[in-house]
Amino acid sequence: MSENEKSGYFGPYGGQFVPETLMSALAQLQREYRAAMADETFIAEFDRCLREIAGRPSEMYFARRLTEQLGGAKIYLKREDMNHTGAHKINNTLGQALLTLRMGKKRVIAETGAGQHGVATATAAAVFGLDCEVYMGTEDIRRQALNVFRMELLGARVIPVTTGQRTLKDACNEAMRDWMGSVEHTHYILGSVVGPAPFPEMVREFQCCIGRESREQMLKIESRLPDTIVACIGGGSNAAGIFVPMIDDETVEMIGVEAGGRSMGLGDHAASLVAGQPGVLHGARSYVLQDADGQTAQVHSVSAGLDYPGVGPEHAYWKDTGRVRYTTCSDDDALDAVVALSRAEGIIPALESAHAVAEAMKIAPKMKPEQILLINLSGRGDKDCNEIADILERRKK
Amino acid sequence: MPFLTAGYPDLETTAALLKDFEARGVRIVELGIPFSDPIADGPTIQTSYTDALSSGVTSEKIFDMVRSYRKSSNPQSAIRNPQLALVAMVSYSIVFKHGVESYLAEAAGAGFDGIIIPDLPLEEAADLEPLASSAGLANVMLIAPTTPPERRLEIARHSRGFIYYISIAGITGERVRLPEQSIRTVAELRTHTDTPVCIGFGVSNAETVAHVCEVADGAIVGSAIIHRITDAKDAPRDELVGKVGEFIGELLSPLK
Ligand SMILES: Cc1ncc(COP(=O)(O)O)c(C=O)c1O
DSSP: OOSOGGGTEETTEEOOOSOHHHHHHHHHHHHHHHHHHTOHHHHHHHHHHIIIIIOOSOOEEEOHHHHHHHTSSEEEEEEGGGSGGGBTHHHHHHHHHHHHHHTTOOEEEEEESSSHHHHHHHHHHHHHTOEEEEEEEHHHHHHTHHHHHHHHHTTOEEEEEOSTTSSHHHHHHHHHHHHHHHTTTEEEOOOSSOSSTTHHHHHHHHHTHHHHHHHHHHHHHHSSOOSEEEEEOSSSHHHHHHHGGGTTOTTOEEEEEEEEESOSSTTSOBOHHHHOEEEEETTEEEEEOBOTTSOBOOOOOSSTTTOOSOOOHHHHHHHHHTSEEEEEEEHHHHHHHHHHHHHHHSOOBOHHHHHHHHHHHHHGGGSOTTOEEEEEEOBBSGGGHHHHHHHHHHHHO | OBEEETTSSOHHHHHHHHHHHHHTTOOEEEEEOOOSOOTTOOHHHHHHHHHHHHTTOOHHHHHHHHHHHHHHHSOSOSSOOOSSEEEEEOOHHHHHHHOHHHHHHHHHHHTOOEEEOTTOOHHHHTTHHHHHHHHTOEEEEEEOTTSOHHHHHHHHHHOOSOEEEEOSSSOSOOOSOOOHHHHHHHHHHHTTOSSOEEEESSOOSHHHHHHHTTTSSEEOBOHHHHHHHHHTTTSOHHHHHHHHHHHHHHHHGGGO
């Protein structure tokens, strides 16, 4: 797998670039996480939660009509959209909520972009009786109104963030600021494989159920592994979760799809790996979209969950080693993919996941019919319906 | 020890404030290099950063300002013998982007004496320490209330210039009172190190300065100064400098 996991590095990427105030909390988290992963009771409890609360395992679905329409590879969908709360995010929040209990902390905080991680955190908090506050940029509160209501219904408090571009990065800043003053009794449930160690490794491990199940299901259905796996990349957690259990299977090609936004000019997209450079953001060294002075660049994506100027350090490592190929999908292509998948399979994907669907639709026709293309369908599109309706309406004009 | 956001409201004002502070006998100024995502800072300093960035302030322009400030305050000689020590407070995101070695060299060359990188904890600082010392910059390290005792000593051993003790677990901002535990910790720390210890975060008036300086070698005042700059932002520069300078005078009075 990756090098130097103990010290929190993946090759030259990762680390703990955070204020001293947070260092003891990270050390505690690291200790508890290691102890938990070695503790059979914890693992059994986590498995039970995944089964009984998240509804795992999620289905491995053969997309027959989409396959026929595209006339190439056999397309399968890993149905993370079928999880309780509608995305893969619940896998991670259940794991971290269990750790919160283990650490004896009573309050959790989270950042959210699309609101899926916020909803998943609020859900886990409700299940375990934890206080929950979720930071969310006001631009995302606007685009993901349904999820704001869900979080509140679940008993969480949504704190609007008005700094910066008022999106995911800014919500992450505010959550870290909160944590600086609340570390003694609060756990910060980070929503992706980003941030200081041990978050990238820990979140990836909690998401690996996606890849482990996929591997087993594929072997059962097709008696072999897929030729290609496609996943969208915001911070990179759904991608890492499906990639890692097959990363040593060299025949499996892996593709990560970042938000290509309106154009590939700086400020118009959120493609940190494809267009960024090594830098430091939110506690880790990775690929970052920055200006020459080191200020974080503006980003844009139609999808709130991908609208982030950084990416998990392990993806940076996979980019450099060439294990994973990273590409982009534009706002327009993602929208077309939402419509296409809805009509072909009766599945409305999240705008985030639609980025992976769009890439798959591009490459499937070039593949042979006996080849297998697996898409990680990270979430469902209910939360995006208002936003999609607005955009389709504007398109008509 | 006053904290100023470099370039807030503009670089000329920052230079004028430095001159005023130096004349009042301030010995060290911490100059914050504006950053888009300062996670250790509260709204007062954060807003000043955003404001400075939107008017185009960069590290390079700040270095130019410091260079000419050093020249003007010491016109006769090329030898650097400043009254006022300048310490840059800068995010590692910026330092890394510029290249660690060249950033440190440029900062030192411009006339900075030290550097504080608040998001570069002990574990990550190992590579930077020798580079800072060969550039002639003191790498000031921070200790937090959450830092365990043995780790405090380890950080104290690595810190150069002074040790920055963060008085409260939290972000920068004005506080009415500081935790007594922090005062006790600093008193205890001083028995283990000869490096001066300064206390920052939350120190906001002459009274807290006096209180802090009973045990510490210095008090760092940030948000309280920035908030006064913000209040006087639209006034003519002389008036702003006068008002802020007056406040510095107040802060210094218990130390005289
Ligand atoms: C459905 C869905 N997919 C993907 C993402 C992106 O996150 P990550 O790259 O960590 O999987 C999000 C984030 O909000 C999401 O809601």
